[in-house]
Amino acid sequence: MSLFTSPPSHLCVLRLSAIGDVCHTISVVQAIQNHWPQTKITWITGKIEAQLIGDLPNINVIVFDKSQGLKGMKAVWKQLKGTKFDVLLHMQAALRSSVLSLGIQAKYKVGFSKNRTREGQWWFTNRHLPNTTAMHVLDNMAEFAKYIGVPFSHPTWNIPLPNESVDYAKGITQGRKCVVISAAASKDSRNWLVERYAAIADYASSLGLHVILCGSPAEREKQLAHKIESLCEQPVTNVVGETSLKQLTAVLREATVVISPDSGPAHLATTQMTPVIGLYAHSDPRRTGPYNDFDNVVSVYQQHVEEQKGQSVESLTWGTRAKGDNLMAAITIEQVQEKLDKALKNLS
Template structure:
């Protein structure tokens, strides 16, 4: 039985971070909105992630500043002290997020099944979703909507992009060219692909008639990575690393015909735009965290790494098992990525 047979008056979603997981959560929240347009939706979210979702229709955002620690929690509780929700949908496993739920009043507090919950999350909820079989994180998030009473459906996203951001992209990237966006940096350098291979692949794409655009944050390590890729290239890419905020990056990914990225937020941001992604994976399972609409394009060494480290396939290990090591991404060969790119280009209309 679903938790609600009629539209609830108010729901509160709690998913604070990270960018990729927040993109997955948008699909679940918007599925609820389509089914119950009259339900009042509140979303407790991280400070950075809120910048990406600004302007989403029909959602009240409550920003939690994790850097503020306990004071940040008290600020959220103060904003919600006079309210009680029909349900709090607790989609974050971290203990800090669970502690945050203690000051939020709701008839039902819905969390992950005990088999999937970590850091004691099941202790903070009084309802658990049934799902323990979904491989992909996005499917597990959609299971929350289904548990509430929303019919199962394929994910859809409606992420607003301002005309000013579209205009900026059109000034930076020629509008008459096919575009490959390379977002080379993951959250940890060990999850980045080999710099020279990024450059070699970029040159290959340009020789196939694509304009290559590099994108990323203004952090020093990402700026340096972009510069090194450019130095190794024979052709000239458009380097936008450090020039985009999250909204502008969304516009760049919307403009792209295809994206190359390791396991990172931009890979999932591209999915919200329906843009195909060649995902580069060695540490985490792409079946669990890969770009949802482009899993067939993934270039992965994950199973190879897992078998080397555990002596068994990932299917025999716990959900979310990661491979560990500094040099795993070197196992993803240039030829493999070119093959994925060729599979994409050959399927495109002339």
């Protein structure tokens, strides 16, 4: 039975980070809005993530600055003083988020199921999702909507893009067919090899595609892009560190196809319905892969994790990662070329 049989007056969403998970959450929140348009929604999120969701229609966004620690939490609590929600959707199973939730007044505080929760979230919530066999992170997020009484079948997104961001993207792509390479994952060990990124960039150029490198302003990402660019025989456009989140989203929307390891831009591209070729070795792409493009994934996760754990991937605990600094080397240039050819053929 659903938690609500009629629309609640005001609900709160707690999802601070990261960009990919926030993309998943957007689809769930907008499903709630579509089903209950009269319900007020407040979303507590991080500073960077607020750049993406700050102008989502009819959502009150409150920013938590994690760099300020307890001071940042008190600032959020001050903004919420006197507000009592019908329900808090505690959609981030991290201790920092759980501590932050202590200052949020809500009749119901809903957390993940027992077989998906971690870091003690169970103790900070008074309602829990039923145990689930849902594999993908987005499908686990969708369980929150279903639990409170909102149907959810397949994700859709409506992320407003200002004209300035659209114009920027069109200025970069210039009407050309483009491959966007988002080379950096959250950890360097999850990046593909520099020389192979360069090789696939040159291969894309040989097919008549323009290549764009994208990424965050982090110094390690800028250095990675510079190394790739220096190895490319054909010209590429390097906008790593030069785009706002909305500009990046617009570039990904204009792209013909995106190549990326498990990263925020891969999931941003999914929100724009742009095909993504995902490169995976450490995490199960069935759990964290580009939601609309499982067929485009190049994965060596299964072979690595089964060798390390000595058991089949089907018998492993949800969220099990393969460990090692050189796992991505098992992904070959030929495998990615094949996926690129397939993706282009499907678009023709």
